[in-house]
Amino acid sequence: MKNMVYIQSGGPTSVINTSFYGAVMEAKKHPDLIDNIYGSLNGIEGMIDDKLIDINQEDNEQLELLLQTPGSILGTTRRKLPKDIHDPVYMSIINTIKKHEIKYVFVNGGNDSMDTCFKLSLLCKELNLDVQVIGVPKTIDNDLACTDHSLGFPSAAKFVVNTINALSMDAKCFKVGKVHIVEIMGRNAGWLTAAADVLPEETRPHLIYLPENKFDLEEFLKEVQVVYEAKGYAMVAISEGLSFERPNKNARVDGFGHAQLGGTAAALCEVVEERLDLPTRPVEFSLTQRACPLCISKVDQDEALQTGKIAVESALKGVTGKMVIFKRISQKPYQIDYQLADLSLVANAESVVKPSMMIDHTKMSQEFKDYIMPLLEGEPKIKFVNGVAPMAKFKKVLVK
């Protein structure tokens, strides 16, 4: 038997299930090469605990709904595996691979997950197992190295752009305006926050603060005051990863040991009220920005489908220890080439906004706009039933 297993890892995106769908559809075309298609429940945990489900048991209708279903349909985890690949936990994974005669492993995730993927490929080689391990890039933060961008980022950026566009219309219509501080995800990378800059002058944020730059609270207050005095309101886009002394000291950490972010906008609003005596409104996009089926970019969706397909094709060709990456080969018309990069180069590296992409706190450069604009293109048709976009529902039949 030659079976495949698909693993979804880390924080989900709006298209995380689309690349999975792409991989499943491609795998189904090769019944001669792939006997069974399995999904690992809750990321790598399913491999450790031997909890795999049989994807062939799922209805086609539900598989198709994956295209508009955010959240990892297979479940995910933030568990970080030990550095030492000889830790017993890795042998549990190997046991699952052997027990279920798995020849193809696909790991869909961000930086941390690619590290897991890399270690797994190393271990398989060391143990002389004929197993292909392939990474599928995913993160709304867009901070994966070696690739033009990551799946999920374009749709999250489209959410940010369109939501700030609409919020600005709301913000600017009051006689006495407020300082609106909008908090956007991205950890140490400001890609998502910067995206808002593509909006027309009337709805563009007046100020944009990225974590790539040192955050100076005094400078921030000065800039906010200048905008408020000139416009009668202010729309400020900030990245959740801004580093400044917060009133709330009870920082929490997730399973990967990263601080759980959020609350930055509320904290900055407090400072603005206290120091500038201006009315404020914090808006935190929170989980909605990574889980909005209504803002999926067609480019993101198409690329997710294609990436899942290419991951399977590559594995079938015997490739291992690589992640699918995108190289932009043409700007107008936008065109990318799908390539493969060594996981060793991707794992735990971080791609952030280049200094040349930002002019100052009020404007991104043309280079950035050229980069982001094509990624937002196209609106896939979303299915609605009685006013609600249905979500895929899996039976999740465990493989014995």
Place this chain on the structure above:
Amino acid sequence: MKNMVYIQSGGPTSVINTSFYGAVMEAKKHPDLIDNIYGSLNGIEGMIDDKLIDINQEDNEQLELLLQTPGSILGTTRRKLPKDIHDPVYMSIINTIKKHEIKYVFVNGGNDSMDTCFKLSLLCKELNLDVQVIGVPKTIDNDLACTDHSLGFPSAAKFVVNTINALSMDAKCFKVGKVHIVEIMGRNAGWLTAAADVLPEETRPHLIYLPENKFDLEEFLKEVQVVYEAKGYAMVAISEGLSFERPNKNARVDGFGHAQLGGTAAALCEVVEERLDLPTRPVEFSLTQRACPLCISKVDQDEALQTGKIAVESALKGVTGKMVIFKRISQKPYQIDYQLADLSLVANAESVVKPSMMIDHTKMSQEFKDYIMPLLEGEPKIKFVNGVAPMAKFKKVLVK
């Protein structure tokens, strides 16, 4: 000359400009009866300060974009006028009416705005002015009296329903789940929060807290713990208007003297972490729920267009001191009748969720579902250009 003026008041909605568009399109059909179509800048302030703009100067293309433009295109205000209609501020309004030969006044707003509308109609009668004053219902809170529902509520409810649907997929996919507390607008009325109950079992909030019921913190903690232990995560929908002792004492008030709400989810998450030692995630829908062109309900859009039209038709028939209301005359198929109610009955009354509509903190009744379901129906086509839904842009040419 017989001119009309349109006033947008209070907090905007996703369809506030659609009812305006409906009124303008109807008015344009009667050049014999309406000479000029004016808009009052920033709600009643434009009437006080003589700042009216000429809507005939706006391009058709921009007028059509009103259908997908949130925020009040004419500007709005939260200013509450004095109780005494002989206060000089009312005479400023009358002067503007006289100066610009206004015969028709339309006020689009919620409870407070209908109070203004009512007073204006009284004063015109007292002064023997031949002016028709008509109210157009609007509030995402759905708390206007005398009407089945208010414009803007269905689209906001559609946002709440679809966003929680997607968030639940994200929330439930982690091995170690969190207590997600989602804060929804509505002031003293729980309509919007309750809407989430229409979702299927898999994505419906486990717990729903409305401001109509006394909020018992100890009971809340107990209920959250029970859900978390059973499900491994919790999705809790709370109304911003819940009354409980908050850590943050610096409550702010808006121009109508209401407390500025928000921050309730964050405050409750703090309590859950401290008392139950469970991981949490606050999500505040904030302004996005009332300013999301991507969640407009077709029913809401159609009714907004129709209401604008009927307001103008009624004024032309000589009606004054009334608000357009909706009477539901059939449930299946959903059908409403447009009627008129005395502003005196609407002004400052409040419609809240009926006790018979809620079973307990885990479930709304069938009566509520029958009420809300038809309002969510239909998805209007939204125009996108380069991945962004364009917003209407007005020239705003002042009338001399």
